[in-house]
Amino acid sequence: MKKKLVRFCLVFSIVFPILAFPAPNKTQDKIEFEIFKAKTEEKFEHLKELKNQDLIRLELEVESQNRIIEQLNHQIDWLGHLISYGSVVITVLLLLIGFFAYRNARNDAQKIAKEETESQVEKWFKQNNNQVIKHMNSMERHVSNLRNRLDELEVGIQSEANDHRQSMRAVVDKAIKQGITDNPVVASQELKQAFESAIQDLERKTVATYSYNDWNTKAFAAFHAGKFEWAAEFWGYASGAATNDDEYALSIYNKALVYHPKYLNNPQVGIDTYNILLDKFLESDLLFIQTHVALSLLSKAFLLGKLNRAEEASFCDNEVIKRFSTSTEPKLLSYVANAYCSEGFRLILTAKQKWESLEIRNETLLQALDLLNKSLQRISEKEKGVLLGNIAYANWLLDQKQEVESTLKNALSIGKEHLYKETLNDTETHTVPEDEGFRIIVEKVWAELNKPNAN
Secondary structure, three states: OHHHHHHHHHHHHHHHHHHHOOOOOHHHHHHHHHHHHHHHHHHHHHHHHHHHHHHHHHHHHHHHHHHHHHHHHHHHHHHHHHHHHHHHHHHHHHHHHHHHHHHHHHHHHHHHHHHHHHHHHHHHHHHHHHHHHHHHHHHHHHHHHHHHHHHHHHHHHHHHHHHHHHHHHHHHHHHHHHOOOOOOOOOOHHHHHHHHHHHHHHOOOOHHHOOHHHHHHHHHHHHHOOOHHHHHHHHHHHHHHOOOHHHHHHHHHHHHHOOOOOOOOOHHHHHHHHHHHHHHHOOOOOHHHHHHHHHHHHHHHHHHHHOOOHHHHHHHHHHHHHHHOOOOOHHHHHHHHHHHHHHHHHHHHHHHHOOOOHHHHHHHHHHHHHHHHHHHOOOOHHHHHHHHHHHHHHHHHOOOOOOHHHHHHHHHHHHHHHHHHHHHHHOOOOOOOHHHHHHHHHHHHHHHHOOOOOO
16 A cells, blocks of 8 residues: 555656646747857857967067077077187197297207217317227228128129029030930929029010020920920921021921920821921022931821821832932931831831732832841941831741841840830731731840840
8 A cells, every 4th residue: 555655656746747837938948049159159259369369479479589599599609610710729829839839949959969969079089089090990991801802702603603504504505406306305303494594594585585596495495394385386486586597497397396296296287397397498408407308208207107198108208218318428318217217117017908918918028128228227226226126027027037036136125115115016006917926026035135134
């Protein structure tokens, strides 16, 4: 019951005011509100305009203050520069004042010291004049003695240097005179030093002033140093600097030799170089030139043989025989003997190539023996090694073996190991059945020669 009463009271308290009091006039209130709003906005706009004017005035005042501050900063900077410059000027002035004060003080001190020193020196000289003069005279004599001694030493050293240079030059001249074929490829220590000394002398000259002898010396130096391409080039320059036919022929001949198999191993270039000499001097009647013509023909034949051009090689050997076999000059006759020997050996190889025809091979071998015997009549004892070896070989191939062993012994006694190796190599060219037996007899003779108790 109490709950119902409470619910009734609550409902009545809410509904009664609504029913008892009428609703206000909403239109009138709205009009009044709009009027109030418009007046308020007008006041705000007026205040806003006033504030904007104040703000502009303040900005102008700030800008004015900034300009004033900037002017003050410029004035402060200028004043700072003036102070800096003033400090520098004052420092320079102080330095100048100090320098002049120091200079004056130094000059005064030097003047006083000079006067005092001069006084002391004058006093000392007055007291020791005689002793000073005596000592100076002694020093002069000592210096004079030293100068004389130095002059003597200089003369002695120069004399020794000249003697050494002359002895080195003599070694070089001897090597040049001997030529290429008579010298070892690897030079002795003495010869190396001699050529080094000669090259040092040449370095004092300009290349444009080199003479034939200068180029010839450089060529030999390069050759004995194993620089064969340089040697060939230098001999080419030597031929251009030659002052006579002898120098020209010798330089061309030496250049051609460098292309042999032992050195640059370019046979065709060597042949072409020999042809330069032969084209110019083949008909010469001068002994020195004829000597090099004969040598060039023999060397050309050797290179042609290396290229398997047997007919051309044979022509060169026969040219030597035709031109110089009637000469009375021993050197030319020795070259004729070499030509007979070379042609005889070439016929031995031809006989081996025609081995199947007994008649042709024997006839060819007999022709070879005839040429070898002609060579034997013209050659010196020390050069007979190769020739006797070829004679023994031809007799062996002809089956005339009675004196082969004794002939081989004489040949190998002269030609030594080089001939021993070359003889074995000969049996490997166009090999025939008889070569095996010949190799055995060669080995036997060589072994006997190398026994400890062999003569």
